[in-house]
Amino acid sequence: MVLVQGEGGSGMTEAPAGEDAEGRVLDAAEELFYAHGLQAVGMDALRTASGVSLKRLYRLFPSKEVLVEAYLRRRDERWRAELAAYAGARPAGRERLLAVFDWLGTWFAEPGFRGCAFVNSFGELGASSPGVAAAARAHKDAFRRYLAGLVAETGAPAHLTDHLLLLAEGAITTAALSGAAAPAHQARQAALVLLDAA
């Protein structure tokens, strides 16, 4: 009967940080994994940062690899939701499509910006972890599909999607390496040229 042991047992016994244990673990994972890399963050650091005991942590995520994949999944969802919310506030068409690059600019300017979490994770573990590689590919595919939708709204030919995707990816990488937000504006300018030529 009581074998459920799913959440807090008898309904919300304690909730120190206004969130449940899984949420606090994922918050800590997102902050630490993104800032320091996957291998550089140990389970003990996650435990300290989240305040969730090691035992509970391993019941929620049976291995570090599972936790890493959960981190990537949630980051993908949040990242795309943020982008969609930002661009969705602009009128459909060229303006919304170009807003993607404006949003990149605000992202690049955030403190602690360190490039694309999926590119970084893929570079670090993609060769040895099929799960990480698959998560990175899924993220990029989803981003491309979103971009394709915006391109279609402008009536531009579909192949423009790939060109703009390259500009966006290049801007993310270049902003991460250089530490500047300027690549977002440069990408927007180039995108405008491609859009006008299409």
Add this chain to the structure above:
Amino acid sequence: MVLVQGEGGSGMTEAPAGEDAEGRVLDAAEELFYAHGLQAVGMDALRTASGVSLKRLYRLFPSKEVLVEAYLRRRDERWRAELAAYAGARPAGRERLLAVFDWLGTWFAEPGFRGCAFVNSFGELGASSPGVAAAARAHKDAFRRYLAGLVAETGAPAHLTDHLLLLAEGAITTAALSGAAAPAHQARQAALVLLDAA
């Protein structure tokens, strides 16, 4: 007197693989670090792959970090030399500039291609190793300078350099994640549009 202990002592005692110890270590480092990542490759794997004893390895490179930076330095030089040789064989101007993207296509199609070694290294250790971060920035700066020279040869405005740089970076990342060489052609098409519009 004999305190020099620089190379082989009394002139080339043995050279199993047609190269000196430092060269063999760097060859092994380039292959293993690029294929598996920096942290995933231990000094013991380098020793086995290079055939150079641990003692000698540590005399050549006093720490793993020094070896990693030497690997990045040499990879930067070789990468740019290959690119320059390929593009330099084409007539100066638009053709040579576009040849950069052709060369990217041949690179992407190589077996074992796993993206930009500098982006991968930066994502993995850039946050904790200033040397790795500096090497990555130096590589990207050098590539940008080379591209700027080619742009200047075409008579196009200087700001085209940054736009083409974003296309190239985006192609590298996208090719790595997707495992396809197509991004090189897409980037070339987009570059042609930008070039025509300039």
Add this chain to the structure above:
DNA sequence: CGACGCGGAGAACGATCGTTCTCCGTGATG
């Protein structure tokens, strides 16, 4: 021919990591 010193193979060392286990306090239950 005998002593020496360099270099290689690999054991050893201390640190750290992912994962599991032990011990103890606590809160609910009869």
Add this chain to the structure above:
DNA sequence: CATCACGGAGAACGATCGTTCTCCGCGTCG
């Protein structure tokens, strides 16, 4: 009030890593 099961803190464990040390063979030089 006594019992018990659960969860937390953190020690323990085995593996692995970067780095150093030991031991030994072998070529060199007086």
